[in-house]
Amino acid sequence: MMALPEKIDLETWDARHAGLRRAGLTEPWYGGPLGRHAADGDERLRALRFDNAPASLRLWNLVLTEEDRLQEHRDQGKRLVGAMKDLGAVPLLAFAAPELVCFYPDGAWWTPCIMECTDGLLNVADRLGIDDTFCPVRAMLGAFETQRHFPIPDLLTCSTGTACDDFTAIARALERLGHPILWWEIPHRRTPGPGEESVTLPTGFTAPRAQLTFVKAGLERLCAAFGELAGHPITTGGLHRSILTANRVRALAEELWRLVACATPCPLPALEMLLVDVLPVHFCSDPAETQATLQELVAEVRRRVAAGAGVLAPDAVGVYWVNPVADLRVMNLVEECGARIVGADFMFAHARAEVPVDIEPLEAVAQIALGDPMAGTAQDRARRIGREIARCRAEGLVVSRIPGASHCASEGGVIRDEIARRFPHLPVTEIEVPPVADACFPTLRTRIEAMVEIARERRNHALRRH
Numbered sequence: 001m002m003a004l005p006e007k008i009d010l011e012t013w014d015a016r017h018a019g020l021r022r023a024g025l026t027e028p029w030y031g032g033p034l035g036r037h038a039a040d041g042d043e044r045l046r047a048l049r050f051d052n053a054p055a056s057l058r059l060w061n062l063v064l065t066e067e068d069r070l071q072e073h074r075d076q077g078k079r080l081v082g083a084m085k086d087l088g089a090v091p092l093l094a095f096a097a098p099e100l101v102c103f104y105p106d107g108a109w110w111t112p113c114i115m116e117c118t119d120g121l122l123n124v125a126d127r128l129g130i131d132d133t134f135c136p137v138r139a140m141l142g143a144f145e146t147q148r149h150f151p152i153p154d155l156l157t158c159s160t161g162t163a164c165d166d167f168t169a170i171a172r173a174l175e176r177l178g179h180p181i182l183w184w185e186i187p188h189r190r191t192p193g194p195g196e197e198s199v200t201l202p203t204g205f206t207a208p209r210a211q212l213t214f215v216k217a218g219l220e221r222l223c224a225a226f227g228e229l230a231g232h233p234i235t236t237g238g239l240h241r242s243i244l245t246a247n248r249v250r251a252l253a254e255e256l257w258r259l260v261a262c263a264t265p266c267p268l269p270a271l272e273m274l275l276v277d278v279l280p281v282h283f284c285s286d287p288a289e290t291q292a293t294l295q296e297l298v299a300e301v302r303r304r305v306a307a308g309a310g311v312l313a314p315d316a317v318g319v320y321w322v323n324p325v326a327d328l329r330v331m332n333l334v335e336e337c338g339a340r341i342v343g344a345d346f347m348f349a350h351a352r353a354e355v356p357v358d359i360e361p362l363e364a365v366a367q368i369a370l371g372d373p374m375a376g377t378a379q380d381r382a383r384r385i386g387r388e389i390a391r392c393r394a395e396g397l398v399v400s401r402i403p404g405a406s407h408c409a410s411e412g413g414v415i416r417d418e419i420a421r422r423f424p425h426l427p428v429t430e431i432e433v434p435p436v437a438d439a440c441f442p443t444l445r446t447r448i449e450a451m452v453e454i455a456r457e458r459r460n461h462a463l464r465r466h
Contacts, residue, residue: 010034207370261392334448
């Protein structure tokens with residue numbers, strides 16, 4: 001049942017799923033109608049508009065069934081590693097042992113959105129002294145306390161030393177609740193001094209060799225702990241295989257972004273691209289299924305590009321987006337306002353960079369960890385965003401602030417000023433998105449529409465000049 005690309009609501013998807021099944025659609029074990037997730041409490045799905053490709057259905061089911069997969073892994077005797085805050089490094093180590101499965105409890109920060117705050121996680125965090133002056137990732141504290149949203153890990157790790165102070169405070173609250181944490185440090189990346197040995201990282205930043213050596217030592221401690229948990233040492237061969245798997249996933253995600261950025265009309269919506277961007281961080285706790293899902297998406301997008309088919313109007317304004325949104329509905333909203341996402345730094349961009357394979361594996365993982373744009377200055381991140389804006393020819397920039405997040409207090413202004421300096425005619429808007437943003441939608445719509453209108457007028461002016 002090939003259908004023209006479009007965005008559809010949950011009820012329409014369930015009817016389409018039934019038709020696809022009658023026509024012979026085969027699905028992985030976690031497949032099925034999206035509506036079942038809403039029936040289980042994921043009420044926000046009823047407010048979203050989804051891409052209608054079977055590959056997109058598989059993507060959503062992969063993401064929404066992670067808790068089930070984690071429980072199945074535990075039932076099979078595997079040990080669970082909960083990695084917090086580093087976003088991409090620890091899973092490369094954990095998946096080097098077949099007895100281990102790694103996931104990010106951080107992902108609980110989207111639960112209040114998905115469940116429209118019926119989960120009570122933020123209320124639990126309030127009672128534990130972590131109130132709304134903190135980043136919404138405080139929902140993770142409630143998830144650990146209620147033990148209803150993921151299995152409690154057998155080993156919990158957390159990086160510290162850079163980026164989000166909120167997260168460190170929340171993680172320390174977890175320790176006080178009786179959840180031991182194996183801490184390791186990613187130092188604040190700095191510019192090498194005169195004559196200091198330096199290294200160029202996979203994400204394009206430069207750091208002192210001494211900082212890389214320090215990070216590698218922390219990863220060695222993690223590997224030792226993972227070896228004890230697995231019952232055998234983590235081997236160089238296992239690390240190499242894990243890196244190769246990660247690179248296949250990263251390459252597929254990067255290809256999707258390249259195809260989506262270059263094609264007109266837009267072949268895949270912003271909401272699905274946000275999910276795609278998260279997958280390389282930890283493979284949704286299943287590297288094989290993540291790779292298979294991304295392969296299906298790449299094949300679908302290639303078909304759409306070849307056919308000149310897409311989900312948005314051809315004249316949609318190309319926008320670069322900074323930071324993930326607490327309410328996923330905003331990804332629909334930006335397209336309703338006449339825009340399309342042609343590039344993004346959802347805080348996971350470093351997880352699309354290829355992990356070096358021509359150096360010692362722990363050194364390669366250390367480079368990925370230290371190369372996180374969030375590990376350096378806001379100016380470093382802003383300059384990288386500027387290079388991406390030029391590459392994808394974005395016509396506007398949206399900086400989405402995360403309520404309460406310590407790193408968002410001034411970072412948005414730094415990014416805005418740097419982009420204004422490099423691209424003086426590029427319209428920029430800053431917005432703040434709470435976990436459920438319904439009350440803010442009129443204001444958000446007005447701000448995004450204004451940016452789109454300015455960008456479209458400048459596009460038309462440039463066309464008239466030529």
